[in-house]
Amino acid sequence: TWTAANIAEDLIEQVRTQVGDGQAICGLSGGVDSAVAAALVQRAIGDKLTCVFVDHGLLRAGEREQVQQDFVASTGARLITVDAVDTFLGELDGVSDPETKRKIIGREFIRSFEGAVSEVLGEAAEHGGAVDFLVQGTLYPDVVESGGGTGTANIKSHHNVGGLPEDLQFKLVEPLRLLFKDEVRAVGRALGLPEEIVARQPFPGPGLAIRIVGSVNQERLTLLRHADSIVREELTAAGLDGQIWQCPVVLLADVRSVGVQGDGRTYGHPIVLRPVSSEDAMTADWTRLPYEVLERISTRITNEVPDVNRVVLDVTSKPPGTIEWE
Ligand code: XMP
Numbered sequence: 001t002w003t004a005a006n007i008a009e010d011l012i013e014q015v016r017t018q019v020g021d022g023q024a025i026c027g028l029s030g031g032v033d034s035a036v037a038a039a040l041v042q043r044a045i046g047d048k049l050t051c052v053f054v055d056h057g058l059l060r061a062g063e064r065e066q067v068q069q070d071f072v073a074s075t076g077a078r079l080i081t082v083d084a085v086d087t088f089l090g091e092l093d094g095v096s097d098p099e100t101k102r103k104i105i106g107r108e109f110i111r112s113f114e115g116a117v118s119e120v121l122g123e124a125a126e127h128g129g130a131v132d133f134l135v136q137g138t139l140y141p142d143v144v145e146s147g148g149g150t151g152t153a154n155i156k157s158h159h160n161v162g163g164l165p166e167d168l169q170f171k172l173v174e175p176l177r178l179l180f181k182d183e184v185r186a187v188g189r190a191l192g193l194p195e196e197i198v199a200r201q202p203f204p205g206p207g208l209a210i211r212i213v214g215s216v217n218q219e220r221l222t223l224l225r226h227a228d229s230i231v232r233e234e235l236t237a238a239g240l241d242g243q244i245w246q247c248p249v250v251l252l253a254d255v256r257s258v259g260v261q262g263d264g265r266t267y268g269h270p271i272v273l274r275p276v277s278s279e280d281a282m283t284a285d286w287t288r289l290p291y292e293v294l295e296r297i298s299t300r301i302t303n304e305v306p307d308v309n310r311v312v313l314d315v316t317s318k319p320p321g322t323i324e325w326e
Helices: 004-019 032-048 063-075 085-092 098-127 140-145 181-190 207-211 218-237 291-304
Strands: 024-028 049-055 079-083 133-135 171-173 249-252 257-261 264-273 308-313
Touching: 004 032, 004 171, 004 181, 024 032, 024 098, 032 049, 032 063, 032 133, 032 181, 049 063, 049 098, 063 079, 079 098, 085 098, 098 207, 207 218, 207 249, 218 249, 218 264, 218 291, 257 308, 264 291, 291 308
Parallel strands: 024 049, 024 133, 049 079, 133 171, 264 308
Antiparallel strands: 249 264, 257 264
16 A cells, blocks of 8 residues: 555665665755655665755755754754855855856755765775765656656756756765655655654755845845745744745845835835745645735835835746746
8 A cells, every 4th residue: 555654665675775885965955855855764774874964055044053953853863064155155156047046056065065075984084985875855846847857848957956067976866756745744754753844844955045036145145034034933923834835035136116214215125925835836826815914024024124125925826937936
């Protein structure tokens, strides 16, 4: 029979066969997919797995701490954190084209993993040890939308599929490659991962970089992070987390509009709210959030976030819009 527990057992067995007694690292993003992939591989190869969390400076408020606590607490996995903020932001400097951003981020993730290898191996590095395998939480929709499925257009390069460099030195281990998100969540539960991890809303690997329309810099990230934390706070307070798939918050960094605040003219940026409902992210509908909640979010963002004087709501389904703006 097809139960999540059976699927988990099969996947664990497949990983064991593929990796043998090799060493693997797993890039953790804080999201459901990489956490479930890591938990599966840990069951298969135990402490031959090391998880690597790359702080690329494109995370939301509190995310780094959350991964360090939740994931390690529930799995006991070995975790290395790589501080790569300056590298990522340096490489992204002045870049506003969405696919270029995605490719840079995909490449820099891999460079960060490569950089972590010597730390993973420790003393074994001197005895010719190697890390041959990179575990990724790639899902079926990631493959399809990156152009990896037959007959599908390349919509956007998911950082862990179309964004990989050509000279990749790792063999990929992608146990979730044929699954959809709801199946991944079921497998995660079968593996005993807590709800804080399994029920988490999706957040893309390229992070806030693909939610800033325009080039990425510290100042814009700080602004978007602030607006995003207000949105998450208000949605949680209104008890809406379970009803939405995710709610990207987007900064239109190259757009300004005229406003009036206090007794003066402002010329600030718009923030876009993109609440969506979905089963598998392949299609989505815009979520009809209650007006009171929208009003609270709008008032708070325009009062609390400097340089933002307008909040707009994205009422586009997927298709024709994608969930993320880039
Ligand atoms: P789109 O924007 O393609 O998003 O409608 C579909 C789902 O995928 C997430 N997403 C990503 N996740 N790496 C990820 O890990 C990526 O490069 C990436 N791009 C989009 C998005 O948040 C949504 O849940």
